[in-house]
Amino acid sequence: MLTKDLLRVSRRGGGYSPQFADANHEELAASVLGCYQGHVGEPRERLQEALTELERESDDFKLVRGFAKLLDRDASWEVQSPVNPEGARRVAFAAGEEVGVVTAAERRQALDRAADRLDATPEAVEQSLYADLDRREILATVDPRWEPAELVARYNLSLAQTALFDATEVRLRSSDPRSLVSATKRLGLMYEVYSGETGDGHSNEGASGSEGAGAGNRRDWELVVTGPDRLFRSTRRYGTQFARLLRTVAKTDNWQLTATIDDRGTERTMELSDDDPVAVPGAEPIAEDQFDSAVEAEFATRFRSLDFDWSLVREPAPLEAGGRGMIPDFAFEYEHADFRVFFEIMGFWTPEYVAKKLGQLDAVEGVEMLVAVDESLGVGEEIEARDHRAITYSGSIRLKDVRNALRPYEADLTAAAAADLPDELRPEADVITLAALAAEHGVSEAAVEDATVPEHERVGRTLVRPAVLETLAGEIAAGMSLDEAETVLDEYGIEDASATLSALGYRVEWEGLGGGTIRERE
Incomplete structure (x- = not known):
């Protein structure tokens, strides 16, 4: 983000439009980059002189300063002086009081005394006196992350973010409302989700897209974001949070943003969309799930640690709830079919919030919903x-x-999947597990449990052709060690040694901790 003094906006027609840079400004961006790279090892004041010269040549000095502001974050500055500046000033000023400096000669005398006490030369003392001032700091390194075109893109994002500093309300539509709600929660902003025609006349139009049952048209969802005290007074306190939210918005494919701006007491409207040159350059780290409570976090951790046929999705797509949107805490997605069950957790809430949530649940239709409720x-x-x-x-x-x-x-889904299977299953492999057979048909293991597989015999959780069992009967004999028998079974891709040995008429006789021996069953 930039500082507000570098904001470039047009207020033409009562609007509030950021003045973005474009490809024509890449040459200027390259010049600013060159200034930094060409002044490594020199003091800041020299770099500033070069940038000031660029400002005079440019049509907009704020643009030069904006590029420089971003590049300065990639620069490292050092205080370089023969003597510690604070120590040099303390000793030199004390010497000056002793001498009573009025003339240049007396100043030289004071520096000589200070040099003697600091075991340095007078020139070194003089050079060190103000070496720690910002303008005297030395540009040690500059490692810009962007080429000129990328610097322009970065500038445009920062400009749009800065324009949101004075926002009091932001309305968002996006192809990924789920990510926007998650980001809004993390930033501590209040929000409402509306669908279709909103209560204040805002209609939602755009490309369609769906995600599971009840998702509806994704561009039909409008997220209205405000700060916590918006209902009582206008505030700029949350402007920086709005600006941070823009990073998430700009990473989606299709989006629209309408912001109410408090422009020094005048209310203005700023509109941005994916048609504007606002993008997030470079890769962003993948954020971990953010939870609203310890109950949610603990449940998600424990559920995901177990081997269920359901995947747990945090904050799925919004559900239609009487003209507004409701985003459940989770959804259970069945791994073997396009089916989901939504899951809402009602913790220790105020009576007003409970009433609101019950109203939402009353309005949700056409989806499967589980609700965990604090007793x-x-x-x-x-x-x-x-x-x-x-x-x-x-x-x-x-x-x-x-x-x-x-x-x-799960039982209904399994029954439906089993009914859709052929009357007989004929896998090509000589040996195949039930899990692998189920995967071949895109169903759960339970769906193939009772399937007819005429060319194979079931041995435990594995299907084996009779010819393979006959071959194994000739290769495995009583008296072999269990390790030897398992080696033979491994060659045929059989992992369930116990069930296979039992099918061949053998058992394992254990000899303490020394391993097992194959014996005929009595």
């Missing part, structure tokens, strides 16, 4: 009455309760 709220029956499954909890959410709530969906 202290006493609203489990009200949630059930809205055709959503309620899971009560105290302190933390029990995974067993969630697993049991998902089982009916």
Whole structure:
């Protein structure tokens, strides 16, 4: 971001439009880059003189200063002096008081005395007196991250962010509303999500896109973001948070932003979109999930540590809820079909917020929803009455309760997948596990449990052709060690030694800690 004194905006027609740089300004960006690179080892004041000369030649001095502001972050400055500046001043000023400096000769005498006390030359003392002033700092290195075109792009993003410093409200539409809501929460901003025609006449238009059941048209969602005290008074306190939010907005493919700007007491409107030259140059680190409570964080960690047929998605796409949007805390996505169950956690909330959430749940239709509700709220029956499954909890959410709530969906999905399979399955491999067979058909293991596989015999969780079993019967004999038998089975791709040996009529006789021996079953 830039400082506000470098803001370049047009207020023509009562608007508030950032004056972006373009390809025509790349030559100027290159000149500013060259200034920095050409002044390594020189004091800041020399660099500033060169930049001032560029400002005189440029049509807009603020643009030169904006480029320089960004490059300065890639520069390192050092204080270079023969004597510590603070020590040099202290000793020199004391010597000056002793001498009573009025003339140049007396000044020289004071420097001589200071040099004697500091074991340095008078020239070194004089050079060090003000070496730690900003203008005397030496440009040690400059390692710019951008070429001229990238510097222009970086400038445009920073300019747009700076223009948001005085925003009191921001309205957003994006192809990825989920990421915007997550970023808004992390930044501590209040928000509302609207769909279709909003309550104050703003209509949402744009390209369509969906994500699972209930997602609807993605560009039909409008996120209205304000600071916490927007209802009581205008504030600039959250302008920098709005500016940070723009980075997330600009990384989406399609977006629109309308901001209300407090321009020194005059309310103006700024409009930006993906048509403007606002982008985030370079790769951004992948952010970890941010949770609203310890209950959410603990649940997500424990659920993801277990091997379920469901993936847990944090803050999925918005759901239609009576003209507004509701973004559940999670969604369970079934790994073997295009199906999801939304999951909302109602913790210890105020009565007003509980009433609002119940209203949202009442308005959500056409999706499957589980709601974990703190038993202290006493609203489990009200949630059930809205055709959503309620899971009560105290302190933390029990995974067993969630697993049991998902089982009916899983059973229906498994039955539907099994019904769609051919009457007989004929895998090409001589040996194949049920898991691999299920993967071949894009279903869960449970869906192939009872499938007819006429050319194979089931041995534990593995399907084996009879010819392979006959061959194994000739290669494995009583008296072999278990290690030897497992080596033979490995050659045929069989991992379940216990079930296979049992099918061949053998058992394992264990001899203490020394390993096992193959014996015929009695």
